[in-house]
Amino acid sequence: MIKKNFFFKGYRSIFTHDSPAIALTCCFIAIGALFKNLGFNIQESIFSTVLTYALPGSLVMAESMLIGASLLNIFLAVWIVNARLYPMAVSLFPLMMHKSQPKWKYYFSCHFIAISAWLIMKSNYKNIPKKHRIDYWIGIGSATVSVSVIGTFLGFSFSEHLNKDMMLGLAILNPVYFLCMMIGASKTTPVTLSVLFGTILGPIIYLLSPEWSILIAGIIGGTLAYLVGEHSVS
């Protein structure tokens, strides 16, 4: 089954000095308050956080529900926004694949793919033996989901006490935290260029195609960064 010591080592990553716990909790406090304003009850709010576990997707669902969009529209809008999870999964799972591990662990734990858990794993995988990386990953994912659930609960419970300024403060925390994490992760030429090109192209392409901007910027920026990286190596 799951090797306990690697699972808990992953779980404890949420308590380190550079942990995403504060940023994640604050974001999900905002999401919890938003769910309450949308008419969700506490079970539905937590159900949504556990099952979706992706902030942009939850925001799109909330906005779509506000304008009365159909289920098909919600599905397509969320799928487009969260399509970024596909390259994230493909660039992470080969690092954890081991023939001695059962496949269900990979299929189950792909649910934990999100920026915070992904960046923690990318920073730490070299310190974990390949055979046990999947257990470590399940630990990280369980920890980040737990924090998200706590944040949702707090946000839902205290939504009446959150004024506009507090909500703004909570909302800016997430992009600032992830921006710092991305800059911190930029240690090689291809990754640094990918972050740079993505940052520049994302808002520019948004002006042309708001729905597809993230994917198009990711494909163009990432491919350019890869080609420059390969060229500099050769």
Place this chain on the structure above:
Amino acid sequence: MSANIVYAILVTSLATFLSRFLGALTSEGIKETSKLFKWFNCLAYATLAALIARTIIFPAGVLVDASYYSRSIVVFLSLFVFFISKKNFVYPTIFSAICMAIINNYI
């Protein structure tokens, strides 16, 4: 639970899980030393960077209420804190929330 909300949550989670599951499924045949893996790694970082930049410049949700200038000032000041604190992630994060509340109230 209201049926509409439950259906919306299920549809959202299905749409989200689809990308994750397809990623896990197709990565089975990809070696971590291959060019394909390196390319996907660049795609993932560029996509995340694009998402973060878009969230700051063209936000959705509550952040729409803050002006473009206040968001930019907060991000630049937070990055300054990030670099002077020797790339600590927690200080700029907490600073950004306090700074945004102050700028939005008084400036």
